[in-house]
Amino acid sequence: MNEAQDIKKMRVTLYEDVWAAPMTAVAVKYGLSDTGVRKRCKSYNIPIPPFGYWAKVKAGKPVAERPPLPPYDEIILSFESQLGDKDEPTLSPKNKTGSLELLDLEELSIDQLENMHGLDLLDPDSIETFNNWCNSLVVPGRVNDYDDLISKHKLEIEYREVRDKEYPFRNDHIDIWKPLEKVKKRDNEAVLPIEVSNSQLSRAYRIVDTLLKAFKKLKASFSIDRSDRDNITITLLRTMVSFNIYECKTKRRYLADSLAIQNFRPLYEEVFDGRLQIVWQIRKEGYYYGSNKEPAVCLSYIDSSDNLLENQISTIIIEVYKQCCNNKILNMIDQRKMKLQFEQEANNLLAKEQAEIKRKNEVERQARKNALIKGIVEDAKKWFEHEKLSKYADELEIHKATCSNEETIQLLQGYIQLVRENADKYNPLSHILHEMKVIESQENN
Amino acid sequence: MNKYQDNVAILITEIKKCNTDGPSPSEMIRLDNNLVSWVRETYRQYGVNLYSFASELASSYYERYVKYERGDFGQSYYHVNNYNHRYNNNPFDIDRIYEDNKHRPFLENKRGELEMLVMHEWLFVEVYDDDYWSEYVNLCVSHGRVNIVKNVNALIPLTCLGLKYPDDAPCSMEHITTTDGILKMAPQDDYIFRVDISRLDVRAWQDPEEMATLIAMLNTSFRKYGAPKVLEFTAPTKIASFDDETFFSCCSMLEKKMKKYSPMKVAIVNGSGNQKSKPVSYICTIEDIIKLKTQLRERKIRLQFSIDFPTLFVSKRDTNYNQKEIFGALTEIKNSIVCLNIANVKPQTSNWPRSRPNSDDKDIYYLNKYKYPVYDDFYSMLSATFNDNQQRYLIPKNISNDTELEILVDNLLRSGFAFCDGGDRNE
Numbered sequence: 001m002n003e004a005q006d007i008k009k010m011r012v013t014l015y016e017d018v019w020a021a022p023m024t025a026v027a028v029k030y031g032l033s034d035t036g037v038r039k040r041c042k043s044y045n046i047p048i049p050p051f052g053y054w055a056k057v058k059a060g061k062p063v064a065e066r067p068p069l070p071p072y073d074e075i076i077l078s079f080e081s082q083l084g085d086k087d088e089p090t091l092s093p094k095n096k097t098g099s100l101e102l103l104d105l106e107e108l109s110i111d112q113l114e115n116m117h118g119l120d121l122l123d124p125d126s127i128e129t130f131n132n133w134c135n136s137l138v139v140p141g142r143v144n145d146y147d148d149l150i151s152k153h154k155l156e157i158e159y160r161e162v163r164d165k166e167y168p169f170r171n172d173h174i175d176i177w178k179p180l181e182k183v184k185k186r187d188n189e190a191v192l193p194i195e196v197s198n199s200q201l202s203r204a205y206r207i208v209d210t211l212l213k214a215f216k217k218l219k220a221s222f223s224i225d226r227s228d229r230d231n232i233t234i235t236l237l238r239t240m241v242s243f244n245i246y247e248c249k250t251k252r253r254y255l256a257d258s259l260a261i262q263n264f265r266p267l268y269e270e271v272f273d274g275r276l277q278i279v280w281q282i283r284k285e286g287y288y289y290g291s292n293k294e295p296a297v298c299l300s301y302i303d304s305s306d307n308l309l310e311n312q313i314s315t316i317i318i319e320v321y322k323q324c325c326n327n328k329i330l331n332m333i334d335q336r337k338m339k340l341q342f343e344q345e346a347n348n349l350l351a352k353e354q355a356e357i358k359r360k361n362e363v364e365r366q367a368r369k370n371a372l373i374k375g376i377v378e379d380a381k382k383w384f385e386h387e388k389l390s391k392y393a394d395e396l397e398i399h400k401a402t403c404s405n406e407e408t409i410q411l412l413q414g415y416i417q418l419v420r421e422n423a424d425k426y427n428p429l430s431h432i433l434h435e436m437k438v439i440e441s442q443e444n445n
Numbered sequence: 446m447n448k449y450q451d452n453v454a455i456l457i458t459e460i461k462k463c464n465t466d467g468p469s470p471s472e473m474i475r476l477d478n479n480l481v482s483w484v485r486e487t488y489r490q491y492g493v494n495l496y497s498f499a500s501e502l503a504s505s506y507y508e509r510y511v512k513y514e515r516g517d518f519g520q521s522y523y524h525v526n527n528y529n530h531r532y533n534n535n536p537f538d539i540d541r542i543y544e545d546n547k548h549r550p551f552l553e554n555k556r557g558e559l560e561m562l563v564m565h566e567w568l569f570v571e572v573y574d575d576d577y578w579s580e581y582v583n584l585c586v587s588h589g590r591v592n593i594v595k596n597v598n599a600l601i602p603l604t605c606l607g608l609k610y611p612d613d614a615p616c617s618m619e620h621i622t623t624t625d626g627i628l629k630m631a632p633q634d635d636y637i638f639r640v641d642i643s644r645l646d647v648r649a650w651q652d653p654e655e656m657a658t659l660i661a662m663l664n665t666s667f668r669k670y671g672a673p674k675v676l677e678f679t680a681p682t683k684i685a686s687f688d689d690e691t692f693f694s695c696c697s698m699l700e701k702k703m704k705k706y707s708p709m710k711v712a713i714v715n716g717s718g719n720q721k722s723k724p725v726s727y728i729c730t731i732e733d734i735i736k737l738k739t740q741l742r743e744r745k746i747r748l749q750f751s752i753d754f755p756t757l758f759v760s761k762r763d764t765n766y767n768q769k770e771i772f773g774a775l776t777e778i779k780n781s782i783v784c785l786n787i788a789n790v791k792p793q794t795s796n797w798p799r800s801r802p803n804s805d806d807k808d809i810y811y812l813n814k815y816k817y818p819v820y821d822d823f824y825s826m827l828s829a830t831f832n833d834n835q836q837r838y839l840i841p842k843n844i845s846n847d848t849e850l851e852i853l854v855d856n857l858l859r860s861g862f863a864f865c866d867g868g869d870r871n872e
Binding site: 168263264 | 514516517519523525532533534588590612797798812814816854855
């Protein structure tokens with residue numbers, strides 16, 4: 001949370017700086033090059049003055065107005081406008097862009113956060129933009145430029161086919177001697193979890209490609225863990241989302257195709273039936289393999305005769321994004337509660353420590369007081385000894401005044417000095433005052 | 446030359462006849478009796494050894510498709526089969542061979558039978574994939590590929606508690622259980638009637654009078670609703686005062702009194718042997734079953750068995766036998782087993798390919814390029830135990846819904862059982 005606040009503060013400062021002085025001057029202030037400052041402005045989504053801005057200011061010419069500081073996580077979506085009556089034919093689809101703005105959760109109270117759900121994280125205008133954008137998503141009939149992950153999947157599947165043909169018993173850990181290796185043998189590399197028959201592969205690729213590209217627009221990041229099982233983790237608003245797309249199987253006995261039943265195949269055999277299913281698992285932040293912190297939310301979408309998976313893309317994205325937003329809100333609530341709990345615990349600890357110090361002081365004070373009381377008789381004795389010696393010294397002073405011999409006077413003077421010094425040693429007053437002062441101060445504390 | 450032409454032809458026929466051995470019965474023990482008769486009759490009538498032909502065809506496929514390979518370090522040897530024989534519509538190019546030879550009288554309408562001969566040789570001799578055999582035979586029968594062959598391991602499914610079988614397991618019989626011998630409702634169709642007298646207070650097996658009363662009740666029920674296909678009795682409970690002779694006299698009485706309902710069979714169901722709360726049954730282990738079978742044979746009492754597998758396998762007293770040995774023992778009395786009580790068991794594939802030792806006592810593994818699953822579980826052992834044409838009744842046990850029943854049916858189909866409605870009975 002502190003990090004988020006720091007970034008927020010730093011963005012405002014940098015934004016003010018770059019619009020207050022030329023880039024070279026700002027660069028000197030931060031000890032960077034002007035390109036360095038520009039790069040940082042870009043990564044923090046801070047608008048910078050256009051080239052020639054300061055020259056125009058210097059020349060007194062009119063300049064462009066300073067744009068407001070956009071949100072840090074600004075998501076810009078472009079889609080085809082669907083405004084207007086549906087019956088009204090539009091001559092050309094109008095490209096529209098809109099940005100998604102997330103509410104600043106730092107400014108909201110826990111009660112307000114607890115009343116928020118799903119897309120409440122977005123401001124109302126953004127919700128409309130988001131819905132319009134989702135509804136504009138279409139799975140294309142042909143994709144020329146597949147996402148990298150899909151291209152990797154294609155290559156890996158091709159490799160696996162060739163390898164399995166060359167080493168058909170690899171999975172059984174049986175190595176048959178081969179004089180010449182046509183294909184290098186290696187374990188599977190994890191790729192996207194797409195398990196469909198060849199007839200549905202292209203369709204599955206197009207659907208997954210549309211989904212990946214849409215999530216990329218929503219600033220999601222993708223990762224595939226090294227594993228012997230294919231997997232994908234999409235991190236969106238710090239929520240970990242994974243999916244698995246596969247083709248359903250039906251037992252031959254339930255197939256409507258009578259030819260398939262007449263085929264010389266067992267009726268209990270399960271065969272691909274052409275229905276694609278995608279299952280999503282959405283886990284809260286902080287999930288790691290094997291932890292049961294929170295059960296995953298499962299969403300499942302399947303082809304049906306009246307609603308193909310391609311037509312469910314917008315619903316899928318809306319539902320998944322909604323879950324992610326919800327997780328973000330819940331995370332924020334958890335963090336807030338944790339912070340409050342932490343503060344409470346720190347206060348309790350402090351109070352406990354103070355009480356302990358007080359108790360210790362009291363014990364010490366009581367011990368001092370008791371020691372002082374115990375020493376009263378001794379102190380009295382010392383006091384009287386001191387008085388006695390002082391009186392003795394005074395009387396020696398008087399006697400000295402009566403003496404005429406210079407040498408005697410001097411020797412007496414030395415002795416009187418010794419008596420007075422020893423008398424001071426017996427004086428308990430300074431010790432008593434010091435102890436009383438300490439006890440007093442401890443009592444006040 | 447023309448003068449001797451006929452004589453040469455006769456000479457060639459004679460030589461061919463001398464060189465062609467007759468089919469050996471020991472090689473065909475797994476084949477259906479009708480198929481064996483066809484092979485033998487063909488040889489007798491036409492001097493053609495079909496089995497030998499099939500063997501040669503399989504052998505030529507072996508030469509062509511099976512490779513003898515060795516492992517990376519030369520430690521293991523493998524027979525790698527590159528031919529996809531399972532679920533093949535035209536294995537061994539049998540269509541062409543049949544087309545070329547169908548004019549021969551012994552091959553007329555015998556395409557499937559010829560294919561089965563080749564497949565038999567291929568599976569048992571060449572590629573050692575005998576797991577597929579019974580499933581293959583049943584598939585051929587159900588698809589009408591063969592006409593003279595009967596199902597292997599045929600099961601007549603029984604329903605109870607309204608359970609519904611999949612369409613390919615036609616069921617028209619029900620299983621009814623009673624404790625007092627009275628049939629309370631009229632059965633919908635054919636039925637199997639189980640009399641549960643395992644309770645301690647029921648002493649029908651130890652008291653001839655009580656048994657007579659029970660038989661009288663059964664007679665009343667059967668007169669009213671007709672006799673069942675099988676009358677099952679649960680085994681008696683073992684008590685301190687249990688007397689074997691009384692039990693056998695009751696058995697004898699039961700058998701005699703029920704003879705009039707022939708072909709109804711009377712069977713004894715094995716009981717539980719390890720539950721603390723329940724008393725131990727007289728027949729709870731495989732040893733008990735074998736002992737009882739011997740004693741019944743000695744006394745010439747023709748009682749059959751209904752094997753309750755889940756109960757038999759949990760019997761803790763049975764320490765001397767493992768699962769394989771239990772099946773081995775059951776093989777010896779398989780003709781007396783009429784009903785199978787089976788629960789769902791998780792199928793288990795074998796981790797290692799099948800193997801046979803070679804002349805150097807080293808194992809040679811049999812691999813299939815087309816990755817046929819090899820099972821080593823209850824169902825495969827059950828299928829191997831019976832492996833005959835006798836129809837038995839299937840009583841599903843501990844099955845609560847249709848889905849579980851379908852799983853059971855699928856596992857049984859996979860392991861080489863066939864389902865029939867019991868119309869054409871050959872028990």
